[in-house]
Amino acid sequence: MNKSGLLARAKQHRVFGALLPEQQTALTDRMECHVHPAGSEIARGDELREYLRWLLEGEVDLLDKDGDTVVSLRPGDCFGLRLGLGVGATSAVARAQAQTATVPAAFANELRDASAAMRYFLPPAHNGVPAAARDKSTVGLATGAPSAAGGGGDTAELNLMTSPVRALVKRAPITLPPETPIVEAARLMSEQRVSSVLITQDEKLWGVMTDRDLRNRVVAAGLDIQQPVSAIATQAPMTIDMAKPAFDALLLMARHNIHHVPVLDGERVAGMITATDLTERQSTSAVHLASEIYKKTSVEGLQTAAAKIGRLQQSLASAEASAYSTGHIVTAMTDAITVRLLQLGEEKLGKAPIPYVWVAAGSQARSEQTAKSDQDNCMVLDDSYDEARHGEYFKALSQFVCDGLDACGYVYCPGDMMAMTDTWRQPRRKWAEYFSRWTGSPDPKSLMLTCVFFDLRAIHGDAALLDGLRREVLDQTKGNSIFLAYMVGNAMQHQPPLGMFKGISTIRSGEHKGTIDLKHTGVVPVVDLARVYALAGGHEAVNTTDRLTSAAAGGAITEERSRDLRDALEFLAYTRIQHQARQIASGDKPDNYLNPDEVSNFERSQLKDAFHVVQSLQNVLGQRYQAGRF
Template structure:
């Protein structure tokens, strides 16, 4: 070896993860090193460029940045960086700059990859411990996706254009023309010297066209008579993707932005198009334009294309799950509209329920339908059930034609047991919680994820309040729920390797829903019920659980990362099936994953396994919670 290579070898011996490598391997590494010098303030690598080498700091100091420009890490002698880019698409993920004059050892990508794949100790040291490793993986994904970090406030381009509610329609039209806007916020006119005005409603070009001109009203009509009262709005600190979901859910194109209940701006559909693919918004809009079940069924290809495009654009599992749930919800709403047009007005008030993944806003492209009906307490089967049975069959049959397969367990509104008046639903939940058995809760667990899709959705809020009140602190009920949540375990063997299916169509594969996302959602639900959380989405429930401080420090974030990663692998697998022209499913062969993905998936399953052990400990029968 040359003198310079001997010096490199001596240096590497002093620092992990090289210290534990065999001498022969160390010498091979030392021979491959390329030495580079960088002056203070110069950029070492840029985001997105080809990742060609792993960098080790010989002397000096280096700053590592996130994609958004914020400082991620600061390294000195013995520190290393660049492994994320080498392990993921061979592109630089974190730009780096020399903080002071710096000497770097560059280990070529092939040498690094060989070390990583053939030396377990080296790989573990580079990736750090399981939970930290997965946190870094998910942190990188979050940083790379502006929808997960950008707040609505960044979309506000100007102060809101406002008009008092006593103004006339012609005043509104002139003001909109003068300001070059398509909407106005209508506000209560404040008394002199008092607080800023409160929003009373919103008026758009469409309102003037449909509610004024088409109705033949005079131009002096007060705007209060043609505005939309109590419009859907977002807070300034909500995420951009949450604003997108509000537009999807309510099929609106303008959202007032509030700060401390005061309007500070309006964002339009065009603003959101800078942050998210248009497709999910347009699919929902298309759903509500269809005039028949046949036309709705024809949109199945658009839904799949929307899903695939979101995956291609590296959207998070939460964003994809939420968007797909809103699309599914929109199908239900339009089918209910068509059902009422066909069958006539309902004889009683009702609420159509979404259950399971749709209620949690975690729906993917492979899903079945879980739904139910809450009926007015005046419901009399002999007088009213023919109508609601027909309505249930119209909707459930329509959903099946639109790609949402029927539930094999018959948890659908077509089942008379799940088509009951409100008071019976209250009895159902009271019995499940106050007189629980493992079997009764196994059969009914899906009903603890519920959301109102159509009709008297306030009834769902009443049921949710009843659940929160009765479940919180009920040790017997929580112990039964915890026992059921432990029935599905992660696919890990004694030596932490994967356990795959041994027979059947998916022999040699792992079902990522049954052995991954489902048990994660199950145990998160138990913790959420224990603290009385009213949230439906698993990520939102985790936020409540973390705030309640019922888990050991850091475990809530671990669960978040595990759920996100397993969901992401499941989503990408389904998208790959679609691209290959085969029916997507929830199974994946471990051999199809990269070494990096297998290690991260194993980490997520270890987090699930440890979390299940803690669940069993915390909710033992008779133990106070």
């Protein structure tokens, strides 16, 4: 690639695009392009430190000392310097033919020291801590989420985002057949100093037995220890694939209050990871908080646990975890509180008389919550629901849960879009009627309700009641140009805060004068765009980032524009989380209103760029569907 082409690419890059023009020119003038055949080694050991490498085309894997892939890179990603060393990467190999642009580390370090953009995204060679500690720094891939290295905070959550589950597996699986006597299994666990064993049959996972099973199901119950382990083991346990991010394992443990997760390589049993494995990564605050939540026996106890969620967000912000991972972790805590309230409600009122599913809407459904969130929820009841026989039970249960959420800091929805409202606690057939009416008659209220209740996720109960319902809605909206045109028009009501001359425009009067609303004029416009793409393409993803990825895969938007929107969303949401963390640290209630003077010139420039990206895509979508509305 020639220098002019390289410079043009640099101007569009997430990191290099934030450099001054003269810095971009100096950088690309020093860069050399290289082509690497598929399977060839690009760099190994100290060579990874000697250059900053920018992947232009193809695919590259960072490998550990055993030759296992720990991070897979795509075009636009950077590696080299200290990037990737935190997860044990010792070499870089071209998975497919790749093209890279390299610049010597010395020059990259000089440019980083002279540029806020480079300092923000790339880790320094040192940060005043011992070398042994520095080698545990995070991966810091320069693709959007800021690196925590040099930030002085805990980098654990970023390590989880980039480390695969296989990096947590420390030993070969310890397995036993189902017919093994309990006493032999206990003896093996003692000898091997493990808290669980995997039960396998015909070389496939059958179940798992833990030390908790021995205490609760054997000792406490007085069970004969000569009984087979099949009598006490958990059958068909939740599992995770070894190639998945370790972050997924954290979420699995936090959401389901489990501490042992079998690891699979396809169908082969590869090992076991525990909460202790995550503890060693300093990343179990979410797992332990979720466990604490499930142990609470009253709403008052849940209030105490919920008060810690703000500090959890603070910790994630200090570690400079991405907004994507922070949203998932914080939302997992809301899920846990909701489930525990439902369990306490059923203990109080008795078992539900018919199947139901408690459904989260809005930001909880999208796994995009922060410490400042209200509640949006509903209930889908089985079609056997009879108001006379079942109405009072579900009214009492939903009231108990919504009141409990409010007590825990999730304030009542201002529009009463909650399961405690009779309208939003209905049998499945009624919900099908709702969606059919809203998509068939797109008046302003119908559009608003579609926005709220299209973003749904099952939290507790019979999830099958929701599964088919979402598919039916997507079948009604895909290709429905008139409805989509009205949805676009509705989405255009949330405009980024840009003035006539494309500068940031702050609120002019009132309580929040001089600030920008990072939620309603920052994050929400991207959420609205992604929702339209999902409705138009029939995509079942709920999370906004995942919807934008699906939209690109389906051809509704180019990969470049999808990436621009994802990066804009990440930066806006990240800025919002950091703003709230500063407020929590100061003892203030978190909100969404940022005074632009609170951030650096570089961050203000990034905010403006993000707003421009969103406004540009709003215009494109508006033009695409304008004719369908008339």
